[in-house]
Amino acid sequence: xxxxxxxxxxxDEPAILExxxxxxxxxxxxxxxxxxxxxxxxxxxxxxxxxxxxxxxMPGMPGSELLGVVCRQHPQVVRILLTxxxxxxxxxRAINEGEVFRILLKPCAPDELRRVLTAALQVKALQEETxxxxxxxxxxxxxxxxxxxxxxxxxxxxxxxxxTLRMPEADAQGDLNALLLExxxxxxxxxxxx
Numbered sequence: 012x013x014x015x016x017x018x019x020x021x022x023d024e025p026a027i028l029e030x031x032x033x034x035x036x037x038x039x040x041x042x043x044x045x046x047x048x049x050x051x052x053x054x055x056x057x058x059x060x061x062x063x064x065x066x067x068x069m070p071g072m073p074g075s076e077l078l079g080v081v082c083r084q085h086p087q088v089v090r091i092l093l094t095x096x097x098x099x100x101x102x103x104r105a106i107n108e109g110e111v112f113r114i115l116l117k118p119c120a121p122d123e124l125r126r127v128l129t130a131a132l133q134v135k136a137l138q139e140e141t142x143x144x145x146x147x148x149x150x151x152x153x154x155x156x157x158x159x160x161x162x163x164x165x166x167x168x169x170x171x172x173x174x175t176l177r178m179p180e181a182d183a184q185g186d187l188n189a190l191l192l193e194x195x196x197x198x199x200x201x202x203x204x205x
Contacts, residue, residue, distance in 0.1 A: 018035065019064070052084075091128075092114045092116060
């Protein structure tokens, strides 16, 4: 069972947070809120959030700076800036330091917010799948390295003149079937350990 995606909404105005929450109440997300950058960082320290949507103009730390901190401390979180007064400076900071996914202008229509969150979560899912595939490639590489150490040449294939692949000669302790069984055991043992 997959966990529900978590969205953190950050705005210093409680009425705006309530409106954003209301517009997302039918969505399959767990919605968390924070009324300051400091409160948002506290939430992120203890919760696995997938997306942060932050207002720009907040006392203490603007949203673009908050998203820069989130980018450095929680790079796996997708970041969205929501602003009523987009300045070039804030936009540049959000893009360069916060590596934001999108900048939305207030007032943001609920349909637009839902569309952007759907796209952000698709990006998040692709990032997670890429990380999973990279772990699998590394795991299989370790298995091949181990097999190559125990059976030099096993991972090297050569071609005959007619283009067919030629397997290496089976080692003196067994035939090709025994080697294939060993490879299968290695792969299943690695899978269990992972």
